[in-house]
Amino acid sequence: MQKNSLERKETLQHMTLILPGMLIFTIGLIIPLFLAFRYSFTNWDGMTIDKPFIGIQNYIKLFSDVYVKDAWLFTIKFTLWNTILQNIFALLFAVALDSSIKGKKIYRTILFLPCLISALVTGFLWLKMFSNVLPALNDLLGTNINFLLLGNKDTVLSGLLIANNWQWVGYWMLIYLAALQSIPSDLYEAAKVDGASKIRQFIHITIPMLAPAFTICIVGITTGSLKVYDLLVSATGGGPGRASTSIIQLIYTTAISGRQYGYGCALSISLVAILLIVALIQVKVLRKKEVQA
Amino acid sequence: MNFKKICSFTMVGIMGATTLVGCGGKTSSEGAITTPASVEKKDEAAPASSNEKVTLRVLAGQSTTDAGIEDMIDEALAKKYPEITLEWECIDWGKDFQPKMQQYMQSGLPDIMIGKAQDIATYGAQGLLGDLTGKSYMDNVLGEALPGVTIDGKVYGLVYNALYQGVYYNKKIFTDNNIAIPTTQEELKAVIDKLNSLGITPFATHHADTWSIGNITMQFAINDVFNKFPTWGDDLRADKVSFIDSPEYRSAYEYNKLIFDNTWKDETFSLEQTECDARLVQGKAAMKVSGSWSIQNFLDIDENFEFGIFPFPNQTGDAKLIFEPNITLMKSAESPYQEAIDKVFEVMTTDKELALEIYNYTKTASMLKDVSPTFPNPSQVDIDKYAASGQIVDANTGNNQLQWGGFQEENAKDIAEWLQGNASLDDALKAADARKANSKP
Numbered sequence: 082m083q084k085n086s087l088e089r090k091e092t093l094q095h096m097t098l099i100l101p102g103m104l105i106f107t108i109g110l111i112i113p114l115f116l117a118f119r120y121s122f123t124n125w126d127g128m129t130i131d132k133p134f135i136g137i138q139n140y141i142k143l144f145s146d147v148y149v150k151d152a153w154l155f156t157i158k159f160t161l162w163n164t165i166l167q168n169i170f171a172l173l174f175a176v177a178l179d180s181s182i183k184g185k186k187i188y189r190t191i192l193f194l195p196c197l198i199s200a201l202v203t204g205f206l207w208l209k210m211f212s213n214v215l216p217a218l219n220d221l222l223g224t225n226i227n228f229l230l231l232g233n234k235d236t237v238l239s240g241l242l243i244a245n246n247w248q249w250v251g252y253w254m255l256i257y258l259a260a261l262q263s264i265p266s267d268l269y270e271a272a273k274v275d276g277a278s279k280i281r282q283f284i285h286i287t288i289p290m291l292a293p294a295f296t297i298c299i300v301g302i303t304t305g306s307l308k309v310y311d312l313l314v315s316a317t318g319g320g321p322g323r324a325s326t327s328i329i330q331l332i333y334t335t336a337i338s339g340r341q342y343g344y345g346c347a348l349s350i351s352l353v354a355i356l357l358i359v360a361l362i363q364v365k366v367l368r369k370k371e372v373q374a
Numbered sequence: 375m376n377f378k379k380i381c382s383f384t385m386v387g388i389m390g391a392t393t394l395v396g397c398g399g400k401t402s403s404e405g406a407i408t409t410p411a412s413v414e415k416k417d418e419a420a421p422a423s424s425n426e427k428v429t430l431r432v433l434a435g436q437s438t439t440d441a442g443i444e445d446m447i448d449e450a451l452a453k454k455y456p457e458i459t460l461e462w463e464c465i466d467w468g469k470d471f472q473p474k475m476q477q478y479m480q481s482g483l484p485d486i487m488i489g490k491a492q493d494i495a496t497y498g499a500q501g502l503l504g505d506l507t508g509k510s511y512m513d514n515v516l517g518e519a520l521p522g523v524t525i526d527g528k529v530y531g532l533v534y535n536a537l538y539q540g541v542y543y544n545k546k547i548f549t550d551n552n553i554a555i556p557t558t559q560e561e562l563k564a565v566i567d568k569l570n571s572l573g574i575t576p577f578a579t580h581h582a583d584t585w586s587i588g589n590i591t592m593q594f595a596i597n598d599v600f601n602k603f604p605t606w607g608d609d610l611r612a613d614k615v616s617f618i619d620s621p622e623y624r625s626a627y628e629y630n631k632l633i634f635d636n637t638w639k640d641e642t643f644s645l646e647q648t649e650c651d652a653r654l655v656q657g658k659a660a661m662k663v664s665g666s667w668s669i670q671n672f673l674d675i676d677e678n679f680e681f682g683i684f685p686f687p688n689q690t691g692d693a694k695l696i697f698e699p700n701i702t703l704m705k706s707a708e709s710p711y712q713e714a715i716d717k718v719f720e721v722m723t724t725d726k727e728l729a730l731e732i733y734n735y736t737k738t739a740s741m742l743k744d745v746s747p748t749f750p751n752p753s754q755v756d757i758d759k760y761a762a763s764g765q766i767v768d769a770n771t772g773n774n775q776l777q778w779g780g781f782q783e784e785n786a787k788d789i790a791e792w793l794q795g796n797a798s799l800d801d802a803l804k805a806a807d808a809r810k811a812n813s814k815p
Contacts (some may be wrong), residue, residue, distance in 0.1 A: 127476045128500070208582070212644040225428060232644030234794055250524050320644040322791035336475040339780030339812055 114353065120346040127342035139347035149348065151323060152331040153305045155238070159327065160306035162242050167302050168295070170250045175257035176287075189258070192251035200248065204315030207231070207244035231317050234324035240323060245312060249305075260294035261287070296367040300360055307356055328352055387435045402605040428714045429459045431484035435471030435493075436464055438647070439670050439736040440701060446735070447721075450728040454716050460486075468585055472496075472779045474706035483706040485715055491522040491533050492773040496524075496528035504705040506532060509716060516692040519741045522770035523701050530654065532703040532719055534729075535738040537666035537684060539593050539696035539769065544638055545752065547574060547681040554685045558691040566636050576636040578659035580650035581643045581790060587630065588786030589701040590686075592772050594626035596696055597688040598774040599609050607775025610810050625689055627789060627799060628750060633663065634793045643794070647671065655679045669737040669751065683753040683764065695760040698737060698769035710776040781806075781813040 121139055125132040137249055143149050174192060178185045195203065208231060215228035230240030264287065272282050309327040319326035319334070325373065326334075336345020434444060451458055463484070465474055471489050478484060483502060487493075497503055506512055507529045510713035515532060523531030547553070551572060552652065556562040569576040580586055598608050609615040619622050634642070634703050637659070662668065664688055672679050685693035696713045703722065705715045705771045721728070726745050731738050733747035739757070740746055760766055776782055788802035797805075 114393075123387070128479055139812070208644075208646070212641075213649065214795055229641060229644040232641065234796060318582075318584055320790055321581070322796060323787050324794075334780070334784075337476060337779075338783060340472075340476075340777075341780070341812070354666065 117346040123343040125343045126340040152328045156328045163306040171253035174254040181260045195248045196252040200311040201315045202311045203248045237325045264290045383596040401475040432486045433484040434488040435467035465601045467764045481761045487704045491702045494523045496773045504707045511720045519648040533699040533741045534701040537698045539665040540683045543661045563686045577661040578654040578662040579642045580645040581638040588782045594629045596772045597693040598622045617806040681754045694765045694767040777815045
């Protein structure tokens with residue numbers, strides 16, 4: 082009886098603590114999500130009160146919409162390259178700055194600084210870099226390197242990857258750095274005694290011990306890249322043409338500028354579903370690796 | 375356990391209810407939006423006397439030239455009506471005005487909205503805007519400004535200034551090389567050939583800004599399509615005409631290719647307006663299809679820059695210079711502060727010092743009677759010449775028929791795809807036809 086009362090008290094305490102966050106989460110995220118789900122079955126233009134129900138037509142349309150296909154293709158390419166490059170560079174920088182090189186604190190600060198800048202500013206900055214600053218270097222050095230990466234459909238992805246990596250590598254580097262510093266040094270010492278080379282130590286100790294950090298970084302970069310929007314708005318506006326239009330950008334232009342709110346909501350719901358699936362698969366696979374490690 | 379269940383059921387109930395209910399408001403018989411609850415409440419709090427302090431919310435959709443005029447307006451208003459304060463929300467008209475309006479249409483419109491004349495077609499028709507017909511301050515506005523903001527005989531917008539659109543040209547290049555102003559396509563091609571032979575880039579362009587493609591395409595269409603077929607947009611929606619079958623619209627698209635082939639092709643999709651305008655001033659290009667919004671840049675770069683303007687030659691050689699009513703003040707039909715809004719509009723139209731300050735700052739033309747900007751504008755001679763010969767056409771002949779966001783803007787992206795070789799001209803024209811459901815302003 083007394084135990085029950087204690088349990089109830091504890092539950093009440095937990096619930097009281099959870100409630101404010103739960104309310105904010107519900108009002109700010111869950112309710113809009115449900116509303117979006119409802120609007121996705123209408124052809125509402127976002128302006129009138131009437132929201133005519135059209136069933137699953139929006140969902141059928143999104144499978145045949147060429148702009149949706151192109152936007153997904155760009156988003157997937159951007160996500161894949163970003164996840165690969167950002168993880169590799171972040172890990173390399175972390176390993177380099179975990180060593181005893183001189184001025185490592187300054188390097189860490191320099192690498193971390195770009196992530197404090199808004200992505201909108203980053204996009205604008207790199208637009209200027211590619212169109213004004215770097216071509217001026219050509220004039221100065223007498224070279225003829227094509228820096229106009231953002232103005233061509235074939236190179237726009239590379240340009241955006243450079244900008245995005247420049248901004249975020251430092252952030253993920255810090256996570257790897259923290260993970261590296263938490264690896265017990267006696268593991269390395271034991272390996273050294275056993276005659277393991279630096280490379281073998283890296284492969285058999287560092288990489289497995291970094292598994293939790295890999296999970297955080299891979300899931301973070303993937304979901305972040307799938308939702309890329311602000312960088313594109315200022316750097317390319319989704320262009321040239323639609324060459325760098327991400328799925329989020331397409332949702333915005335469809336729902337808001339294009340006044341197809343219902344269709345935009347259907348696109349949003351499909352994005353949420355895909356994001357959930359991707360995150361679930363990643364977490365499941367990576368957690369397995371963590372356990373194995 | 376029970377408590378958890380109650381919480382869970384409550385949460386699920388809230389979610390379910392919101393899914394079913396949707397958000398507020400009522401539908402009138404015409405489907406127009408009626409007063410949201412928040413505005414009705416505000417009505418009760420409306421000032422009792424005309425001298426009571428009032429804060430008006432202003433949503434200002436600005437062009438690049440307009441940023442900063444809000445301080446000028448605040449200052450002038452404080453002198454005459456210190457009891458009225460304006461709470462500004464300044465946004466980019468092209469990117470954010472429509473989204474913001476959409477948002478406010480659900481929660482209650484701001485008291486004053488500043489957009490472009492073409493917004494009247496979108497919002498005036500829905501009964502959202504206050505009627506300005508017969509207001510004494512409207513007598514100060516030029517008659518030319520009224521047709522584009524009038525629906526069913528009611529005036530819904532106060533047009534404050536105007537832009538001119540056409541081909542801005544570097545006068546020095548034209549004079550030094552004895553180049554005459556072209557009026558036909560053949561003459562334009564001859565000018566292009568001559569400039570190319572002289573090693574001068576004929577056209578300055580900045581296609582990194584997709585809006586510029588949309589803008590110049592509409593310029594071409596106004597002279598080749600809407601000038602001849604004034605109801606082309608309505609006919610499109612009625613399936614009487616189409617982009618793919620219209621030789622006139624095809625020509626309008628093809629002019630884009632003519633310009634693209636005679637500009638810095640490799641760079642244009644990386645260039646922004648400021649850099650492009652600078653190159654025209656520096657003599658790196660001879661012409662630019664643009665609007666008065668470039669003048670601010672021209673004169674900032676070189677205050678002595680000599681430039682002129684002419685209409686982009688059309689198929690029939692009778693192209694007109696395009697006049698676009700720009701800054702347009704609108705008031706919310708439901709605002710409880712109608713009297714205070716009228717006072718603001720009165721200041722805007724009667725304070726000539728303020729008007730001059732704004733026109734000289736934005737480098738735009740006046741839409742008020744007896745107010746002429748005093749900034750040096752070398753293209754004014756040309757504008758006066760075309761105005762005297764009746765060669766001026768209102769941009770709203772096209773803009774009021776084809777929606778910018780979601781239609782013209784998307785068509786511009788198709789044109790960019792075509793210019794970059796990712797699609798054919800027919801693809802671009804068919805894509806415009808395919809989205810005609812979104813074309814109504």
